[in-house]
Amino acid sequence: ECKEYGIIKINPTVRIKWPPLDELMPKPLDEEILFKLKEAAKGSPRDRSLIETLHCTGVRVSELINIRQDDIWWDTREIWIRKGKGLKERNVIFTLFCKELLQKYLKSRNDNFPYLFATKSKNGLRKFTRQEIWEIIKIYCEEAGINPDGISPHSLRHSFATEMKEKGAELVFLADLLGHADANNVKLYTKVTSQRMRSEYDKYH
DSSP: OTTTTTSOSSOTTTTOOOOOHHHHSOOOOOHHHHHHHHHHTTTOHHHHHHHHHHHHHOOOHHHHTTOBGGGEETTTTEEEESSOGGGOOEEEEOOHHHHHHHHHHHHTOOSOOOBSSOEEETTEEEOOOHHHHHHHHHHHHHHTTOOOTTOOHHHHHHHHHHHHHHTTOOHHHHHHHHTOSOGGGGTHHHHHHHHHHHHHHHHOO
């Protein structure tokens, strides 16, 4: 628009090279990597349940660290996300297995700290930072002998979305779970799914 109105003569973005489409696509983790990552963390009730929660709910890291214990509705297996992206509220759902892991972790704690996931500090317990969650994933990747490059908490969110789409979830429903206002924002997962299906098909043909 600046060029059209004569404010500038040359478009400064003309020579900028866009990354290939594949680099812009969500990158879910395959089943083997997910299994190894979770197995590496099974000695820590906190970290194992943390990884499971990321994977089976699709929450963002910023949302995960702000979940409070009283945001969990155990009977219906829902978590109230108070302030997601754009300060949007929503509920996400977790599995029975995740429920078992979370309850096991909470039983191992003996404190009144209100947040679901906690780490130690000089003055007791505190919330995690986003970077600390990334570090946890990196540590278990290394313990499992997995190359940590390209693997992050957000990879678990992409895995959740891709798996839900592969199981037939409607885009509107998936958008609600992921906290997107527009279902068009999750259309990329349809392409990810077709790519993975082609990859699996090619293994046997």
